[in-house]
Amino acid sequence: xxxxxxxxxxxxALILFGVAAITFLLLYALPADPAxxxxxxxxxxxxxxxxxxxxxxxxxxxxxFWNYLVALTEGNLGRSYAQKTDVGALIAARLPATLIxxxxxxxxxxxxxxxxxxxxxxxxxxxxxxxxxxxxxxxxSAPQFVAALLLLYVxxxxxxxxxxxxxxxxxxxxxxxxTLGILGAGWYARMVRSxxxxxxxxxxxxxxxAKGLSSVRIVxxxxxxxxxxxxxxxxxxxxxxxxxxxxxxxxxxxxxxxxQLAWQAIQQVDIPIIMGVTLVSALAxxxxxxxxxLIAPLIDPRIRAR
Amino acid sequence: MFKRWLRHSxxxxxxxxxxxxxxxQDAIKQGGDVVITYKDDIATLDPAVGYDWVNWSMIKSLYxxxxxxxxxxxxxxxxxxxxxxxxxxxxxxxxxxxxxxxFTNGRELxxxxxxxxxxxxIDPKTQGPGAGFFGAIKGFDxxxxxxxxTLEGIATPDDSTVIxxxxxxxxxxxxxxxxxxxxVVPKEAVEAAAGDFGKKPVGSGTFVLKEWTVxxxxxxxxxxxxxVKDMPHIDKxxxxxxxxxxxxxxRLQKGEVDIxxxxxxxxxxxxxxxxxxxxxxxxxxxxxxxxxxxxxxxVAPFDNVKVRQALNMAINKERITRILNGRATAANQPLxxxxxxxxxxxxxxxxxxxxxxxxxxxxxxxxxxxxxxYSTNTDPQPRIAQAIQQDLAAIGxxxxxxxxxxxxxxxxxxxxxxxxxxxxxxxxxIADFPDPSNxxxxxxxxxxxxxxxxxxxxxxxxxxxxxxxxxxxxxDPAKAAERQAEWGKIFTDIMADAPWIPVTNERRxxxxxxxxxxxxxxxxxxxxxxxxxxxxVKDE
Numbered sequence: 001x002x003x004x005x006x007x008x009x010x011x012x013a014l015i016l017f018g019v020a021a022i023t024f025l026l027l028y029a030l031p032a033d034p035a036x037x038x039x040x041x042x043x044x045x046x047x048x049x050x051x052x053x054x055x056x057x058x059x060x061x062x063x064x065f066w067n068y069l070v071a072l073t074e075g076n077l078g079r080s081y082a083q084k085t086d087v088g089a090l091i092a093a094r095l096p097a098t099l100i101x102x103x104x105x106x107x108x109x110x111x112x113x114x115x116x117x118x119x120x121x122x123x124x125x126x127x128x129x130x131x132x133x134x135x136x137x138x139x140x141s142a143p144q145f146v147a148a149l150l151l152l153y154v155x156x157x158x159x160x161x162x163x164x165x166x167x168x169x170x171x172x173x174x175x176x177x178x179t180l181g182i183l184g185a186g187w188y189a190r191m192v193r194s195x196x197x198x199x200x201x202x203x204x205x206x207x208x209x210a211k212g213l214s215s216v217r218i219v220x221x222x223x224x225x226x227x228x229x230x231x232x233x234x235x236x237x238x239x240x241x242x243x244x245x246x247x248x249x250x251x252x253x254x255x256x257x258x259x260q261l262a263w264q265a266i267q268q269v270d271i272p273i274i275m276g277v278t279l280v281s282a283l284a285x286x287x288x289x290x291x292x293x294l295i296a297p298l299i300d301p302r303i304r305a306r
Numbered sequence: 307m308f309k310r311w312l313r314h315s316x317x318x319x320x321x322x323x324x325x326x327x328x329x330x331q332d333a334i335k336q337g338g339d340v341v342i343t344y345k346d347d348i349a350t351l352d353p354a355v356g357y358d359w360v361n362w363s364m365i366k367s368l369y370x371x372x373x374x375x376x377x378x379x380x381x382x383x384x385x386x387x388x389x390x391x392x393x394x395x396x397x398x399x400x401x402x403x404x405x406x407x408x409f410t411n412g413r414e415l416x417x418x419x420x421x422x423x424x425x426x427x428i429d430p431k432t433q434g435p436g437a438g439f440f441g442a443i444k445g446f447d448x449x450x451x452x453x454x455x456t457l458e459g460i461a462t463p464d465d466s467t468v469i470x471x472x473x474x475x476x477x478x479x480x481x482x483x484x485x486x487x488x489x490v491v492p493k494e495a496v497e498a499a500a501g502d503f504g505k506k507p508v509g510s511g512t513f514v515l516k517e518w519t520v521x522x523x524x525x526x527x528x529x530x531x532x533x534v535k536d537m538p539h540i541d542k543x544x545x546x547x548x549x550x551x552x553x554x555x556x557r558l559q560k561g562e563v564d565i566x567x568x569x570x571x572x573x574x575x576x577x578x579x580x581x582x583x584x585x586x587x588x589x590x591x592x593x594x595x596x597x598x599x600x601x602x603x604x605v606a607p608f609d610n611v612k613v614r615q616a617l618n619m620a621i622n623k624e625r626i627t628r629i630l631n632g633r634a635t636a637a638n639q640p641l642x643x644x645x646x647x648x649x650x651x652x653x654x655x656x657x658x659x660x661x662x663x664x665x666x667x668x669x670x671x672x673x674x675x676x677x678x679x680y681s682t683n684t685d686p687q688p689r690i691a692q693a694i695q696q697d698l699a700a701i702g703x704x705x706x707x708x709x710x711x712x713x714x715x716x717x718x719x720x721x722x723x724x725x726x727x728x729x730x731x732x733x734x735x736i737a738d739f740p741d742p743s744n745x746x747x748x749x750x751x752x753x754x755x756x757x758x759x760x761x762x763x764x765x766x767x768x769x770x771x772x773x774x775x776x777x778x779x780x781x782d783p784a785k786a787a788e789r790q791a792e793w794g795k796i797f798t799d800i801m802a803d804a805p806w807i808p809v810t811n812e813r814r815x816x817x818x819x820x821x822x823x824x825x826x827x828x829x830x831x832x833x834x835x836x837x838x839x840x841x842x843v844k845d846e
Contacts, residue, residue: 032713033758036720040357041760042738042748044438046450048758050430082349084433084504093520149552157556164562165553166546167522254548256521264346269713 004293012286019282020072020275024065027271033057034081037269055081068275077279078272080265087276091258095280097167098257101180101250102242104173106235108181113188114224114231120189121196122219132189139186144245148179148252165254176253180245184238188231195227229296236292240285334823338843339542342565342836343549343557348524350504351515353489354427354434359736360567362486363834364545367526367538369489369509372401372420372468373480377840378827380594380644380740382480386415386490386510396475396781403466407533409492410514417462419490425449425457426496427487436487439738442476477781477789481739484833512538512839521548526838539842555817558587564822564843565829565836569815572686575631578817586820590813591830592644594737596637596745598730599679599694599807600719600762605726608677612669614804618655619662620701623809626690633815637808640745640797644832647742647794654801654808662701674702680718680725682732683709691729719762728762729809735760740832742793743778750800765805770796820844 035052043051052058056067071078077087120132155175156164162175199205200223208218246259254260258277265273350356353365374385384390390401407415428437428449437450445458459471472479482488495508507515512532517525524545528538546563554566555574570578570588578584601608601617608614623636638654641647666674679698681691688709698705705727710718712733718725737744748754752771754761773796780789800806814830822829823844831837 030713032711032717036716036758037713038433039435041735042438042744043435044441044753045756045758047435047437050437050450050452051433051435054430054433083347084350084352084355085502090520097521152553152556157560160560164557164560165549250548252550252553254546254550254553256519256548260521260548261347267346267712268349 005290008286008290008293012283012290015286016279016282017069020069020279021065023275023278024068025061027274028061028064030269032269034269034271038081072279077276080270080273082265082268082270083273087272090261090273091276091280094256094258094261097255098246098250098259100173101176101246101255101257102239104177105180105184105242105245106238108177109184109188109238110231110235112181112185114192116185116189117192118196118219118224120193121200122215124193124197129193133193136186136189139182140190142182144179144183144248145252147182148176148249151175151179152252165252167254167256172253176249176255179249179252180242183245184241188234191230191234192227195230196223199223199226232295233292236289239288243281243284333845334539334842335845336536336539336842338540339544340540340564340822340841340843341544341546341562342567343546343554343563344567345547345549345551345554347521347547348518348545351507352504353486353491353507353509354423354432354436355504356486357435359835363831363836363838364524364526365486365489365507366511366834367513367838368507368511368515369486369491370407370511370533371484371486371488371490372403373484373488375484375740375831375833377837378825378831380646380832382484385484386420392781392783394782396477396779397472399470399472399479401468401470403468404533405466407510408531409495409508409510410529410531411492411495411508413492413494415490415492415510416465417468418465419492420468421457421460421462422493423490424460424488425455426491428457429455434487436485439482439485439487442472442474442479442482444471444473446473475779475781477778477786478739478741478743479781481741481744485739513543523547538839540838543838558817558819561819564819565841566817567836570817572631575633575815579631583820587817588815589818589826589829590633590815591826592642592811592832593814593830593835594642594645594740594832595812595814596640596642596735596808597634597810597812598637598640598735599809600725600728600730601805601807602723602726602762602764603805604723604764607669607671607675608726610669611803612665613671615655616662616665616669616701617698617703618801618804618807619658619665620703621694621697621807621809622657624657625697626693626810629686629690629693630810630812634810634812637811639801639808640750640806641742641794642737642811645737645740645742645745647790647797649794649798652798652801655804659700666701666703671702674704676704676706677726679705679707679727679729680715681707681709681729682712682715684712684732687729687731690731694729716760720756720758720760722757722764725762730762742790742797743774746774746793746796750805763805765800765803767800767803770800 035048035055035057039048039051056064080087080090116132120129123129152164156162162171166172205218205223208222246257247263250257250259251263261273262277344360349358349361351361351365351368353369356365370386372387373382375381376383386403386407387401388404390399392399403417409415424440426432427434428440430452440446443457443459448454449457461469492508496503499506505518512529513526514529516527527542551568551571554563555570557563558566579588601614603609627634627636639649639652679691679694681687691707695705695707715728719728735749748760750761750765751774752766755764755766777789777792816829818829821844823842824840828837828840
């Protein structure tokens with residue numbers, strides 16, 4: 001176990017270095033000049049040159065990258081060009097909001113996916129199964145901004161059950177989390193259904209039935225735990241999916257997370273923020289996968305043998 | 307001669323700062339809390355650094371400057387200055403400060419604060435975009451070059467006197483002292499903030515920043531000690547950020563939001579405008595804006611003046627104003643109508659496809675040619691670029707539209723020989739201050755036709771440059787009318803060379819709830835967009 005964690009830590013460092021290098025090179029290959037963007041229209045050539053110098057943009061690319069890495073090892077993500085403040089502080093201020101949204105989104109997709117998947121599996125072939133599968137198909141296919149605007153219009157504007165945007169109370173989180181969760185819920189429903197059908201066809205289930213156990217007990221005590229394994233693995237992968245989803249959802253619902261921060265920074269060519277958010281997201285994805293790998297053996301003892 | 311100016315400005319000030327119910331539609335009422343939304347975070351509230359249209363108006367209200375403008379107009383008035391004189395040669399400006407003005411940290415504002423603030427705006431360490439505005443002050447080069455921390459051209463003989471010495475006459479100097487970069491800040495607060503002054507602003511303006519929750523809201527409360535009585539009108543305004551314009555509009559219709567700062571998304575405009583409360587919600591006001599197409603004089607065939615003139619006749623500008631939902635008027639010269647110096651009698655090139663074709667044939671392109679038109683990629687700009695493309699096709703010019711992110715278009719424009727044509731929509735020139743010279747140097751003068759510059763036509767006419775310099779040397783206020791006329795002539799003379807196709811003068815749209823009072827001019831103020839000092843809440 002400890003060996004696994006150590007190996008993963010080394011891998012994590014390598015992945016982050018790779019992500020940093022690729023993002024950095026891509027951003028600086030852009031034909032846009034951040035100093036020019038900051039300076040705006042009326043600035044004289046000397047003003048632009050001064051800004052470029054103060055930001056270190058007049059140094060060779062490799063020297064800039066080296067400086068960035070050195071600062072990074074000290075936990076310093078640099079200063080935002082546009083907001084003139086520490087990127088680390090900006091991300092730290094917004095990260096909790098994103099984590100809350102992701103946790104709520106994962107809860108929605110897992111809960112919804114499990115319930116629908118189990119129902120569909122138990123009623124397989126019937127009209128309920130077909131309805132659930134069709135709904136999940138729509139959920140998987142709907143672009144998130146469409147789902148977001150639709151939910152917003154129905155539940156916030158027309159019915160006024162939830163606030164339209166903002167952050168702070170439980171009511172604020174419902175619509176964004178549902179938007180995020182709908183997409184995953186479709187996948188989970190399909191996955192749980194096929195895993196459940198698989199398990200329900202196994203001998204021990206037939207044995208349980210023969211013993212005269214109630215079908216509720218068979219499904220929830222005997223079949224479901226065995227069908228859960230792929231779901232756990234999926235959650236780890238999902239964190240990466242969510243990182244891309246939050247950008248859209250946060251923008252529509254005015255959710256003050258890092259997705260919104262990244263979106264604004266991209267428009268302003270605010271490279272330190274883009275770098276910072278990319279690195280933090282990469283870290284979250286790696287940690288997500290690591291946690292999924294560590295939890296799997298706790299659920300299924302067979303994995304521990306490996 | 308100054309007395310006349312002073313008398314004029316005193317009247318202007320009386321008009322501006324006295325509630326005159328006869329002039330406004332609604333009686334101005336004191337008090338009330340207002341909620342305003344924007345899509346993007348507020349970048350910084352440091353007046354030496356902030357330079358976008360959202361933080362511009364907030365900085366205006368957080369700080370004060372020697373000069374300011376009558377709300378809703380481009381008319382200069384003294385603000386921190388009680389009075390001032392200009393020497394006959396136009397090289398010395400002497401300001402007397404108002405007595406008893408206090409920063410919101412309680413300290414009295416004195417002359418040395420003015421000097422410090424301008425030096426700070428020029429200091430390369432500040433990374434301020436506006437340093438160049440102060441170029442006429444003696445000793446500018448030493449400070450901006452980093453060799454001296456103090457500006458030779460500002461003297462403060464006592465606490466209430468500031469004397470500026472210029473190295474050349476600059477007729478725009480009073481405007482320069484009214485732009486945000488000239489805002490007065492207290493040194494001790496800048497130093498205490500340790501590089502974070504943009505988040506912890508201290509000034510002497512109409513409002514004080516009470517709360518800033520990153521990514522969510524900023525709360526501004528009125529400054530009870532502000533030096534003009536009954537200003538501002540509202541007690542408090544909360545800026546909620548991260549709000550999609552569409553969502554902000556829905557919230558506004560529900561009464562949760564008072565002003566949707568980003569206006570009305572194009573797709574929603576007609577629906578709102580035609581709704582029963584549409585007239586009350588939509589405020590649209592003229593701004594110092596011209597949208598134009600640059601014709602790169604260094605790229606063939608636009609090096610041929612006849613080709614440039616022919617294209618000027620080929621664009622159906624009325625159709626483009628319709629794409630903008632009528633929120634614009636057709637332009638025929640670089641200056642917008644609101645700008646002093648605009649020539650009402652000038653007609654420019656009329657839309658005439660046949661004449662354009664004939665001129666193109668005369669220039670040696672009877673079958674047209676192929677070229678590239680750059681545009682930014684956010685709605686409605688690509689649609690306008692397509693309209694231009696169709697108009698050009700009608701005279702045989704095949705233009706490929708390249709819709710890119712704003713930063714990439716700006717980079718292409720500032721690279722010699724790169725972009726043959728650029729539609730300026732989404733990044734067009736909006737004046738920093740209401741003076742015609744601000745529409746020349748960076749975008750049409752030789753100094754802007756450099757790598758990384760904003761003169762995307764790469765047009766450089768030495769003769770016009772000399773006339774521009776001569777006009778800006780006329781700093782004697784008695785010659786203001788003459789100077790203005792000369793500037794107007796410079797801009798209409800430019801059109802003979804046709805480096806641009808002036809297309810539209812866009813109006814800015816802000817959406818406000820019916821409870822907000824006051825004329826459209828203070829919601830789309832020509833020098834600051836939303837004028838937080840002047841807006842007020844009606845009786846409910």
